[in-house]
Amino acid sequence: TRPKVYYVGAESSTLSPALQRAAPSFVFGQRPAAERDLIQMVADAQARERGGDGATSRTVYDAPHAPRPWGWRVSTYLWTKSIAAGALMMAALTLPLERAGGMAADASLLRLTAPVLALLFLAITSGLLVLDLKRPDRFLYVLFRSNPRSWLVRGSWILMADGAVAALWLLAGLTGHGGLQATLVLPALLLGAATAGYSAFLFGQAEGRDFWQSPLLLPHLLVAALLAGGAALIAVGAMVAGRADVVTGFDPPLIGGLVLHGVLLFSELGVTHANLDVARAAALITRGPYRGVFWGGVVVAGLGLPFVLLMAADVAGLSPLRVLAAVFALAGLWLWEDLWVKAGQSIPLS
Structure with missing residues (x-):
């Protein structure tokens, strides 16, 4: 989307969701049920990856998100x-x-x-x-x-x-x-x-x-x-x-x-994927x-x-x-x- 924003000295895991392990709940709040189900599904898929999920940080607070806007x-x-x-x-x-x-x-x-x-x-x-x-x-x-x-x-x-x-x-x-x-x-x-x-x-x-x-x-x-x-x-x-x-x-x-x-x-699911997010989405379907x-x-x-x-x-x-x-x-x-x-x-x- 090319936002004209540059992050100086930011921790890389705060900018890349692929490096984060999303928590199903927070210290001072709860995720909506549909969001918890999606988070758990993705977390389970990441845990099955070869070498672990690769996360370097854990989400401790977040704004609510519509799990899947398009249904x-x-x-x-x-x-x-x-x-x-x-x-x-x-x-x-x-x-x-x-x-x-x-x-x-x-x-x-x-x-x-x-x-x-x-x-x-x-x-x-x-x-x-x-x-x-x-x-x-x-x-x-x-x-x-x-x-x-x-x-x-x-x-x-x-x-x-x-x-x-x-x-x-x-x-x-x-x-x-x-x-x-x-x-x-x-x-x-x-x-x-x-x-x-x-x-x-x-x-x-x-x-x-x-x-x-x-x-x-x-x-x-x-x-x-x-x-x-x-x-x-x-x-x-x-x-x-x-x-x-x-x-x-x-x-x-x-x-x-x-x-x-x-x-x-x-071909879409089995080839070498462009990045980790594409590979994870394909893995949700096949595995x-x-x-x-x-x-x-x-x-x-x-x-x-x-x-x-x-x-x-x-x-x-x-x-x-x-x-x-x-x-x-x-x-x-x-x-x-x-x-x-x-x-x-x-x-x-x-």
Whole structure:
């Protein structure tokens, strides 16, 4: 954040939370219960580190802090935004193939269902963003009294533009204007990618949260959007058509999305980290209190199981397994988004 402040002769442990051992209580006061739980969780994770926690001082008094300012609304916003962006992107990527006869997919799925999904989840995303504001009644200030340097504002503009393209895509599908949809393919791809990816820059502006500064965040968000969009189209398309064989064409992109999601996920968590705070946040997920949800929910149920189900659906011709794979993939993606948001806020800043 580049504050123009210089500390002369200060003890290093007073400036770096990584060198402090936070106390669950004080001599003349108590921490709030939620804050105590978070402090204890981080302390337990630090104690398991090789060579000890490295602390050189102990906190004896502190101001109260909101344990995690961003909660389930932000996690769900990332998830719904991935579905909204990915549904239209998948339609834009596959529509030319479907028209050329190179992909097995129901035409109405690409022309009607995809834009309806995009508009529905864009509306949910916008609602979650408004609800997460401290003053939801002032959400119009983001549009009419905005700071154009903020990625919250830029993201709002991107969401509106993506919604306009999705609405035009739906209108073209309803009126049978295939030429208009062909014209909208490139704008849908670009705005879908912008909708999925702008959050990398939004989280990047939270410069105190080192775990969110990963250079892999932008490609991971783009892959997550394609994965979520493909899975949502499989699940909803099968329900609308009443049978699962109409969505077989989405198997290859969904399998590819699962593989790329897994590669990026383990790259974020398993590489040598930029600093101790990033390493500790990653350890909370892989070896700390979040490990059960990560290994059981994200890896096994959200990655491995959908992959196996899709393979079984293709080999054995059991189309309903395809829908089940899509549901597990979507659930695993939400669990990952939730863990990522939580872990990034679990490391003390001060």
